[in-house]
Amino acid sequence: MSAPTISPPLHSIPADIRNAQDYAALAPHFMPPAHYAYISGGSGHGQSVAANQTALAQWALYPRLLRDVSHGHTRITLAGEEHAHPLLLAPVAFHKLAHAHGEIDTARAADATDTCMIASTQSSYTLEETASAGGARRWFQLYLLPRREDTLDLLRRAEAAGYRAIVLTVDAPIQVANRRALAAQFQLPPDVAPVNLRGYDIAPRYAGNGPGDSRFFQGAMRGAPGWDDIHWVMSQTRLPVWVKGVLHPDDAAALRDAGVTGLAVSNHGGRSLDGAPSGLDVLPAIRAAVGPDYPLMYDGGVQSGSDLFKALALGANAVAVGRLQLYALSVAGALGVAHMVKLLREELEICMAMAGCATVADITGKALFKPAR
Incomplete structure (x- = not known):
């Protein structure tokens, strides 16, 4: 069987792009199959990836009549910071799998659309390079490294590069295999690597090799984030600290009480515990x-x-988009990502106007309807 033909990234918007979701349909034609399998797949059998789609599809929107929305806008205030709209670009690893310019082009698109980009620790360009390519509105997603001195250095680099918040991700201490990526025989290409981590000791501290030890309980989970790590990170920076990967109300309340700035309700895009609920269902x-x-x-x-x-x-209060930004990036680089954001924002404005919501603050659960199945 001959290899599929992969189109090079375009320098203009494809004529058949009518809405943001069209980028998801086009992406397989612009990425090697193994790259697409890695990006689109989730952990295990993909139950949590499917749960995200199912959760969104179960709701309908009430159109409302005779509402004056002529003063409408999408501006929000998020933890004291003004944003032109409630859309952020979620942290996603290895943008270079989708486009040679990777995070550089994503940052340019974020700057052009006044969008906050959350740069990943596992970027294929350094956090400094990404910062220099974009505007002032940027946050940094932090993973805890085995040695605190390395984590602290990474944190200081983010502060020096002008990132305005830290998004501490704590929900993926065990990386469950992506079956789609395995079936496609995915491997990181030689020119794609977690460059932010160069020079750090990232080897796990605990192997779980004692008699009767589990490689999970006494292995991977011994290095998992704990409450002392949350308090330590907050004590080391003046930046707002968000925690990402929250799905249980008790965890959410405890993190709020601990002084965390805000939470990202997320099942890690279905790439952590397979079978976890969609964040939308627990929101x-x-x-x-x-x-x-x-x-x-x-x-x-x-x-x-x-x-x-x-x-x-x-x-x-805000919504972050993950895979879709890489799909748009693969099709048309920075132009594709900027266009995708523009389409999402316009689609949101249409929904708001037709639902009688002039501002984001007007959007409540009363605007939704769940049909009987």
């Missing part, structure tokens, strides 16, 4: 647990402005 309970004013961000399966609207209606 109302988490909102109830933390109260009406505590900052919450959602990510997971978002591909349209109506998806954004649903997450906002169910309790999120």
